[in-house]
């Protein structure tokens with residue numbers, strides 16, 4: 146579905162970024178993986194290459210405008226173009242989650258809002274500048290249902306997710322006329338990721354429930370009564386990145402399996 150597409154993934158060494166990278170590579174895409182630390186992205190790239198795919202790793206801070214620009218230029222120089230830009234950047238929630246808003250200090254409240262909105266804006270802007278030349282491209286990001294629900298003890302995480310989804314709509318309104326689609330994925334919570342375990346641990350003291358009970362509680366809020374796998378999320382990402390989804394832009398796909406109504 147993605148044969149010969151050139152894809153850049155930011156946060157490619159993380160749970161979501163790594164799963165999307167493996168799925169894109171299986172479908173024939175040429176991957177350029179980036180992350181704040183080199184080792185995790187290199188590990189994913191090695192795995193892809195040893196499975197017969199194409200992937201290169203680079204250390205790029207997604208909050209550093211010059212670093213993002215320089216890396217993207219190196220991709221263009223090598224591959225000739227960029228077709229897909231996927232933002233899978235995520236920051237640790239250890240000091241943010243589990244603290245009530247009235248107790249949370251300003252710096253910790255602002256951190257997710259500035260990090261997620263800034264990195265997504267920079268990544269999208271740099272990609273769009275290159276994609277316009279070909280009048281085609283797909284810009285993608287991942288959010289959570291915090292964007293649309295009042296979930297306690299999650300600080301500025303909800304406002305950050307809502308900002309990303311708003312940015313997806315605005316980017317699309319400006320870029321779709323030039324052939325560039327902008328779409329997001331909104332999975333509920335994926336137990337295989339360290340992020341969910343971290344969210345549980347942050348609230349464990351307050352909630353007094355076990356890891357298993359936490360997952361059951363989340364699952365019981367959706368129609369399927371189970372949580373999504375990384376592979377299921379990545380399969381949808383492949384479709385959205387492919388030309389089969391040419392009619393889809395300016396939207397965030399609800400992958401909450403019914404936990405959140407449309």
Ligand SMILES: NC(=O)c1ccc[n+]([C@@H]2O[C@H](COP(=O)([O-])OP(=O)(O)OC[C@H]3O[C@@H](n4cnc5c(N)ncnc54)[C@H](OP(=O)(O)O)[C@@H]3O)[C@@H](O)[C@H]2O)c1
Pocket residue numbers: 155156157158159160161162179180181182183185205206207208233234235236237264287288289331332333334335336338339340341
């Ligand atoms: N996990 C879930 O269940 C879930 C569900 C829905 C949506 N999401 C969303 O998906 C995104 C990724 O989540 P995840 O679970 O994959 O998190 P993760 O495993 O912690 O991965 C996040 C990645 O982002 C990288 N990163 C952080 N700051 C960066 C920066 N300034 N520049 C470049 N890379 C940076 C991290 O690299 P370092 O380790 O080197 O810092 C890490 O590899 C988040 O926006 C999250 O909200 C997650």
